Amino acid sequence: MTTIVWAMSKCGVPLHLFLGDIEKVLSPRLPQFSTFELANLAYSLASSGIQNVQLFSSISRMVTQKASRFDAQQISNTIWAFAKSSVRSSEMLEALANRSIDIVRTFNPQCIANTAWGYAKLNFPHRPLFHAISQHIPSILHQFTAQNLANTAWAFTTLEFSSPATFNAISVRAQSVLSQFLPQTLSNTAWAFSQANHQDPEFYNAIAAASLKILPQFVPRHLSNLVYALATVDSRNLDLFENVAALATQTISQFNSQDIANTLWAFARLKIPKSSQVIRMFRTMSQVTLSRLHEFDDQHITVTVWAFATMELSDSLLFHAVARELAKRIPNVQHRSISLVVWAFAKSRTNSEDMFAGLIHQVTPMIHELSPQEISALMWGLATVSHNTHELCQEVVKVITPRISELGHQALANITWALAVSGYYCTDLFQLVFSQDWTGAEVTDSAKRQLWQSYLGWSLESSDRFHRTLSFDLFDTFSQSLTQEVSVSYLQTDVSRILELMGIDHTCETVVEEGLVVDICFPSLYVAMEVHGPCHFIFDRNGAQLDGSTVFKSRLLSCLGWQVVFIAFYEWDGLASDEMKMRLVQSKFANVLKQTSPPTAES
Numbered sequence: 001m002t003t004i005v006w007a008m009s010k011c012g013v014p015l016h017l018f019l020g021d022i023e024k025v026l027s028p029r030l031p032q033f034s035t036f037e038l039a040n041l042a043y044s045l046a047s048s049g050i051q052n053v054q055l056f057s058s059i060s061r062m063v064t065q066k067a068s069r070f071d072a073q074q075i076s077n078t079i080w081a082f083a084k085s086s087v088r089s090s091e092m093l094e095a096l097a098n099r100s101i102d103i104v105r106t107f108n109p110q111c112i113a114n115t116a117w118g119y120a121k122l123n124f125p126h127r128p129l130f131h132a133i134s135q136h137i138p139s140i141l142h143q144f145t146a147q148n149l150a151n152t153a154w155a156f157t158t159l160e161f162s163s164p165a166t167f168n169a170i171s172v173r174a175q176s177v178l179s180q181f182l183p184q185t186l187s188n189t190a191w192a193f194s195q196a197n198h199q200d201p202e203f204y205n206a207i208a209a210a211s212l213k214i215l216p217q218f219v220p221r222h223l224s225n226l227v228y229a230l231a232t233v234d235s236r237n238l239d240l241f242e243n244v245a246a247l248a249t250q251t252i253s254q255f256n257s258q259d260i261a262n263t264l265w266a267f268a269r270l271k272i273p274k275s276s277q278v279i280r281m282f283r284t285m286s287q288v289t290l291s292r293l294h295e296f297d298d299q300h301i302t303v304t305v306w307a308f309a310t311m312e313l314s315d316s317l318l319f320h321a322v323a324r325e326l327a328k329r330i331p332n333v334q335h336r337s338i339s340l341v342v343w344a345f346a347k348s349r350t351n352s353e354d355m356f357a358g359l360i361h362q363v364t365p366m367i368h369e370l371s372p373q374e375i376s377a378l379m380w381g382l383a384t385v386s387h388n389t390h391e392l393c394q395e396v397v398k399v400i401t402p403r404i405s406e407l408g409h410q411a412l413a414n415i416t417w418a419l420a421v422s423g424y425y426c427t428d429l430f431q432l433v434f435s436q437d438w439t440g441a442e443v444t445d446s447a448k449r450q451l452w453q454s455y456l457g458w459s460l461e462s463s464d465r466f467h468r469t470l471s472f473d474l475f476d477t478f479s480q481s482l483t484q485e486v487s488v489s490y491l492q493t494d495v496s497r498i499l500e501l502m503g504i505d506h507t508c509e510t511v512v513e514e515g516l517v518v519d520i521c522f523p524s525l526y527v528a529m530e531v532h533g534p535c536h537f538i539f540d541r542n543g544a545q546l547d548g549s550t551v552f553k554s555r556l557l558s559c560l561g562w563q564v565v566f567i568a569f570y571e572w573d574g575l576a577s578d579e580m581k582m583r584l585v586q587s588k589f590a591n592v593l594k595q596t597s598p599p600t601a602e603s
Contacts, residue, residue: 046081067095079118116155231266264307323352342381379418
């Protein structure tokens with residue numbers, strides 16, 4: 001009977017049409033079946049796509065009873081069949097694992113690969129079995145095919161069985177038969193090695209080179225998994241990624257949301273240069289995402305906007321559409337995704353009142369579940385778009401204060417700065433922050449500037465003056481970093497030119513004694529002119545508003561007694577003549593410049 005079933009399956013006869021009769025005839029006879037017949041029956045049913053749990057359960061009971069008599073091929077076929085049919089019997093799997101350990105040296109590469117793959121597919125980790133397999137592999141490694149290698153590596157990684165020696169052996173063998181690898185085996189092997197965190201740059205370079213040779217044969221799933229795996233281990237083959245961008249653009253209609261998210265993540269993770277082809281791929285994927293946004297789950301949306309922000313590719317249509325979509329999904333958005341979304345929108349200078357309000361409401365009671373790095377990204381983003389709330393700041397302080405030793409320098413600087421931008425000064429936390437050692441080489445100039453501004457805000461805006469008695473000389477510690485960021489924009493240069501035409505004495509990029517850098521300074525008047533290009537603004541559908549950093553700096557200058565005037569890019573760029581620009585400057589200085597009697601625009 002099993003021979004008939006096997007023959008029917010091999011001939012492509014739809015066994016499901018006869019399943020009732022097959023089950024009726026076979027079930028009462030199963031106790032009489034040999035190990036060969038049991039394995040053959042299971043294999044035939046699985047090959048035909050049969051997933052009858054009742055019949056497979058009956059087979060599993062017989063297999064368990066007779067497991068001690070199964071040979072390697074029968075074990076391999078049986079495990080493969082149950083995995084293929086998604087039927088999991090713990091008793092049978094345990095019994096066959098123990099039998100496999102006893103006879104592991106009789107396993108050939110196909111048996112090893114199918115058995116390991118089956119246990120991984122059924123999520124049944126059996127460490128003694130995988131240890132025995134790993135010990136046996138070197139003796140028959142030279143017989144492994146590309147598919148055997150890929151399936152074995154995939155199984156070890158999926159069940160999180162760490163065996164560096166096994167991966168080293170697979171790597172050596174794989175590189176000798178790379179010409180036999182198909183797109184799926186290349187993709188799966190790269191994924192397995194990367195997820196196992198196996199460091200082997202030479203191997204990944206070989207995978208990339210082999211993939212490049214047959215790249216047109218890749219379907220989107222294998223293509224996206226390949227670049228995702230290579231990005232995970234920082235393997236950066238620019239020729240491969242350039243060609244992937246071209247192929248992805250051509251076949252974009254076949255990509256699903258996960259394929260798009262994984263591909264974008266890989267390019268952003270490696271910061272692939274923004275060639276015209278790479279930009280074209282991002283724009284094409286943006287268009288597809290916009291048309292199918294409802295198909296994207298929260299994680300795929302998060303990864304997509306993170307990738308665009310990381311690559312510094314602005315796409316207001318995409319970000320505004322994402323904001324509207326997430327605003328509708330707020331109750332279901334995972335709190336761990338919120339910090340990335342906030343960071344991405346802040347980095348891309350995009351605002352959405354409804355979305356940010358909803359995300360803050362969602363994440364505030366769950367802030368203790370975020371990692372310090374996630375809290376850092378969240379707070380920096382919200383401070384940048386001026387959306388922090390008193391309640392959120394309060395919860396962050398509660399969580400961060402006892403965990404301050406867990407934070408890296410940049411994360412702690414981000415959080416401290418975000419609290420200061422929000423005007424939330426907690427003396428206990430700030431005293432802890434400024435008692436840390438910030439003199440090490442690993443502390444970036446950016447972090448030092450953030451901390452100095454935070455200290456100024458704490459000193460000038462906080463009602464609690466106890467901190468003024470601190471002996472820690474922050475200015476001396478941070479002063480060398482204060483001028484590192486100095487750069488003069490075209491807009492600033494043009495404003496300075498107009499001031500010279502008007503005969504008004506001034507200096508550019510001046511570090512005032514309090515350590516703040518002023519765009520254009522008039523020291524005798526104690527006037528600071530801040531010239532704001534697009535990078536100083538956050539944009540929404542209704543226009544633009546100054547970002548949190550710019551507003552904070554203006555607050556500090558005002559507290560220090562400076563009169564602050566602003567010139568924005570959208571005011572200046574539309575002025576066609578120097579005379580019109582002079583009039584704008586005069587209007588900004590309507591009160592202040594009376595003391596200097598500057599020349600008029602007409603003169």
